[in-house]
Amino acid sequence: MTLTDEPTTAETPVKEVGNARLRKEDARLITGKTSWTDNMVLPGMLHMAFLRSPVAHGTISHLDVSAAKDRPNVVAVFTGQDFKDEQGSIPCAWPVTPDMVNPGHPSIAVDTVNHVGEAVAIVVARTRTAAVDAVEAIDVDYETLPVVLDMEQAVEDGADLVHASTSSNTSYHFVFDAGEAGTGTDTDAAFADAEVTVSRRFVQQRLIPAFMEPRSAVVGVQGDNYTLWSATQIPHILRVMGALTTGIPEHKLRVVAPDVGGGFGGKLQVCPEEILALLVARRLGKPVKWTETRSESLMTAHHGRDQVQFIDVAAKKDGTVTGLRVRLLADMGAYLRLITPGVPALGAFMFPGIYKFPAYRFECDGVFTNKVPTDAYRGAGRPEATFAIERIMDELAVELAMDPMELRRKNWINAEEFPFTTVAGLQYDSGDYEQATQAALELLGYDELRAEQKQRRESNDPVQLGIGISTFTEMCGLAPSRVLGSLSFGAGGWEQASIRMLPTGKVEVVTGSTPHGQGHETAWSQIVADELGVPFDDVEVLHGDTAISSRGLDTYGSRSLVVGGTAVVKAAEKVVAKARKIAAHLLEASEDDLEFSGGKFSVKGTPGAGLGIQEIALAIFAAHDYPEGIEPSIDAEAAFDPVNFSFPHGTHLCAMEVDTETGFVKIRKYACVDDIGNIVNPIIVEGQMHGGLAQGISQALYEEAIYDADGNLTTGTFVDYLVPSAADLPTFHTGNTTHAATSNPLGAKGVGEAGCIASTPAVVNAALDAVRHLGVSDILMPLTPERVWRAIHQGGDGGARVAEGSNAYGGATTTETGYEEAK
């Protein structure tokens, strides 16, 4: 054992947290040395291909797979009949009400199909091409049933049913009433007494997460042990749910998420295909692989959003808001997947936004339709809520002839009022909305653009300019386990980390958070480098394998840093505490006399001698000399369960040019200032903001999953579903204010979803601000040139881009005074 000399001048350790570290992950990603699931090849591996339903609703009247079985290189063909007794149901972890109706979700259809793309048969073959070829040889007929597509029609009395086993298409009716909850006053009274009310119907179109890496699953078989490699966000949850669903004992199922190419909530799922891969591998005793095509992905991986929102706001004539009432229809699709019903319920608490509403009532009907299920997509409930509140605040401003920012300022929570308990019962931790707003106004060049807007309006320029505002907050860091319990969620919200101090002084950090592009390996290394005082490059972060990180709750809801990062901090604190005892022993000093700085224990007031924590790792590996009564290890494990959510906020401003002659919209400038608490890595933060903005803007301008009247997805390829290219998006001007979160020692609030949640209403508000003087008060998303042109030249909200019979077609329309119900 050596004791190192310490320099006589005390150096302040350079902090890694806050440092713009380039990412460790990049080395393999930029050189093609990545381990995507589809790269995996196992000896004897077979390939799966699915026959999928071409009808949205029907019974399987005839299914003959014999010709497919006879095809060369085909090993087996399975149908729902083969697995009906062992496939169970795709789990739904969030029964939002006690009487929620869940008809069950078979992984493969047995008798009936309920959406286009549902699996009907599985071919297992030696090669992928042989499997796909043999699918063509399956003989199948369907007796079609009435197709249910429009939620507003689906909830009417006597409507055709998606599931014959249910009495209606309503899965649940979820209510949050602040008056009843004791967090607010009576909503009906607020509206009865209101000086001004504004009512609107907004449509959150159906979106597709569209992660770039198609889903893929490989199952390896070792006796009665199974390893599932999957392109998933949730290896830990998938292990538990996969075990419960298939009956494979949990301790005999290992799940690995290797490099995963994006998720955005779309891989927060227990996919039917993952379950079927396990069942097929178990049946055949052979390893299998399934990798989806892009069209399979768009058609069968879960979708997001899809709500019809009826919003009423009550206010005084001076602009003070007095009440908020929300009624939602939320499209579940044909089945309830992992958190399908919970997405709108999660949003329930965010509709009041940053404003001091005294009264609030939320109601939501979850509605079955013959479409692929919806579930989490970046923001999951909170973008919908933010859109509604930020849109209706603009509508209220118009009604009151107030400046939209002044209206917001009049009603938002002031900096000195934090922590603030909202009408929805949430305690917002910290922030300063005015500060972020001022910074954003400067970043945009607000005054100049307002002047230009005025000039264009006066000159009757065919290209009009508008500025849209979104002052938002979100609940992140999912989530306090007890709160999740109170919301009937089927799991907790803690996270796990462990730190292994290797004999050579290197450090392994095992995290239950599972990255798919967020840079955990870099950020966690920065945290541990600071906590342990070890070099950044001496830290390796291990993740995504249930055999390595046995406990974890994975990555979604902007939770990784806030919850998972904190677990890492807690584990590091334990390592230091354990090392302190050994340092005291070796330095022959009292623990209380030791200080730990820059990775080194030294005796207070005794410069010149010290012991590094990496040296202690070797000493305790040798274990020749350590105190009595303690274990010979300084490794440590910690779980962290937050006591509150975190609440990032920000001000997003969009300047939009609208060509009134063509309907073409173009973002002139986009600026935002976000408060996400303390920042671990500013490069990663900026990247997360950019990506979120792209997706939020894209909801406003480009993306929509469209079904035709028969329930066929007509946007089933990247030709039709418009994921924007570089040419379709502007440069983003981003900035930050910093008010540390109070619910975790890192002070981090979460950044993964902020850009996506905040930007959509800013963009739509901007377009409306440009053309409102032409009589336009709403335009359906996405703001296609056709819709914008129609809204300007023909009135209304731009009209449907979708087929008759689906949500956005023929429904209620926005009017000057509110909305007209569907005819």
Place this chain on the structure above:
Amino acid sequence: MTQINVRVDGASYSDDVEPRTLLVHYLREQLGKVGTVVGCDTSNCGACTVHLDGESVKSCTVLAVQADGSEVTTIEGIADGKTLHPMQKAFHEQHGLQCGYCTPGMIMASIDLLKNNPNPSEHEIREGIEGNLCRCTGYVNIVRAVQQAAGEMSSTAGAQA
């Protein structure tokens, strides 16, 4: 089956392929060149972009038999030993990737873009890579990366001239 002879990332291969085999499937499944990935079925996403005789192509839109007698360069063949290609280095330094799935194609397309236009404007970069989709980055840092690489590659070229 049809025999093809191809050079890929500096090595020669002679293989029998089904005539319908796409170049990307040949690269991934027969040669194990899994750095090149498949992102869509319709040649929209560009994740599979490689260079075929020096030109950027989407390898899902080329049959393997069409590559017979050709030189193919993938993401795995552009670094010079341990020295990254300036475009790889720029993507790293500008944080031009997150999940990294689009990155091989994005880098290969960007190299081709600079070959045709060594000093592109931001607008020309955005137009030039519009055949490659990224879902993570919002493209701002990809544009910055291409700008950085353009600067480094033109100064290197100038020094060599």
